[in-house]
Amino acid sequence: MLKRLLGIVMPGDPQARRAEMYREIIRGFARMGGTLFGPVPEGTRREFFCLDEHTWVWHEEWTDTNGLRHARTTRYDIRPHGIFKAQDGQPYQPIGLEEAQRLHTAAYRYSQQVQAAAAQAAA
Amino acid sequence: MPNFSSLEQQPPSSGERATLISQHAAVATRGAEGVGQLVAGMVRAQRPPSPQRLDELARLEAAAVLAANVPPVPSVTPGLAGASAEKRGTVDAGHAAPVADADQAAALAADAREKLASIHNAPHNAGAPNGVN
Numbered sequence: 001m002l003k004r005l006l007g008i009v010m011p012g013d014p015q016a017r018r019a020e021m022y023r024e025i026i027r028g029f030a031r032m033g034g035t036l037f038g039p040v041p042e043g044t045r046r047e048f049f050c051l052d053e054h055t056w057v058w059h060e061e062w063t064d065t066n067g068l069r070h071a072r073t074t075r076y077d078i079r080p081h082g083i084f085k086a087q088d089g090q091p092y093q094p095i096g097l098e099e100a101q102r103l104h105t106a107a108y109r110y111s112q113q114v115q116a117a118a119a120q121a122a123a
Numbered sequence: 124m125p126n127f128s129s130l131e132q133q134p135p136s137s138g139e140r141a142t143l144i145s146q147h148a149a150v151a152t153r154g155a156e157g158v159g160q161l162v163a164g165m166v167r168a169q170r171p172p173s174p175q176r177l178d179e180l181a182r183l184e185a186a187a188v189l190a191a192n193v194p195p196v197p198s199v200t201p202g203l204a205g206a207s208a209e210k211r212g213t214v215d216a217g218h219a220a221p222v223a224d225a226d227q228a229a230a231l232a233a234d235a236r237e238k239l240a241s242i243h244n245a246p247h248n249a250g251a252p253n254g255v256n
Contacts, residue, residue: 022143029147050151056158078157082165097165104162107155111148118148121141 026051029114030059036109048106050114054078056107076103181233188231 033048040046045061058074077084084092
């Protein structure tokens with residue numbers, strides 16, 4: 001609690017600064033992840049990223065033909081007995097093979113890109 | 124009064140940033156591997172079993188059928204097996220139909236193989252949903 005309070009009072013606190021830096025890194029990779037499946041259409045915001053070892057997130061915002069803005073967040077949970085997804089607060093449901101294969105392709109490409117960025121940052 | 128502004132102005136360390144990117148790379152790699160393992164499991168589960176595997180399953184099923192039909196053997200080592208084994212030895216023979224005949228066992232195995240084949244060839248299990256096997 002004290003640490004949390006100090007984090008608000010002192011943004012320069014190394015731990016809070018490190019956490020903010022990590023979030024900012026993930027935001028950057030999320031934008032990169034959104035481009036893994038080709039160019040993002042004009043007016044669409046697409047993000048895909050690894051939240052943690054067992055969670056992948058897909059977020060998309062777009063405007064329909066009537067000018068209405070839509071947003072959809074899909075969260076994939078990797079559990080020992082299968083892959084489950086939840087969309088916009090709906091209950092979790094298992095995904096089929098086709099969707100799982102697409103998720104795997106995306107996750108693999110994402111990890112390759114992040115590894116390349118890590119090698120570049122370390123050089 | 125402490126000078127907080129000096130803390131806020133600390134430039135982000137490039138080494139620290141590289142460490143965090145490397146940390147995220149490790150997390151993402153493990154995450155992608157986890158997805159890959161589950162997908163591989165899903166593919167295996169959808170693939171129809173090979174003829175060898177069908178034979179093996181049939182043998183196992185036939186053995187299970189035989190085991191279910193052979194009457195329990197009375198314990199010859201009561202000290203080890205105890206009272207429960209002796210009790211099993213007194214099972215009503217009317218409930219047990221021993222299969223001692225080799226032809227009958229072979230027929231049971233063939234029947235089991237046929238049942239398994241029909242299960243595995245059922246339309247719901249014919250292949251991947253996208254039609255690619």
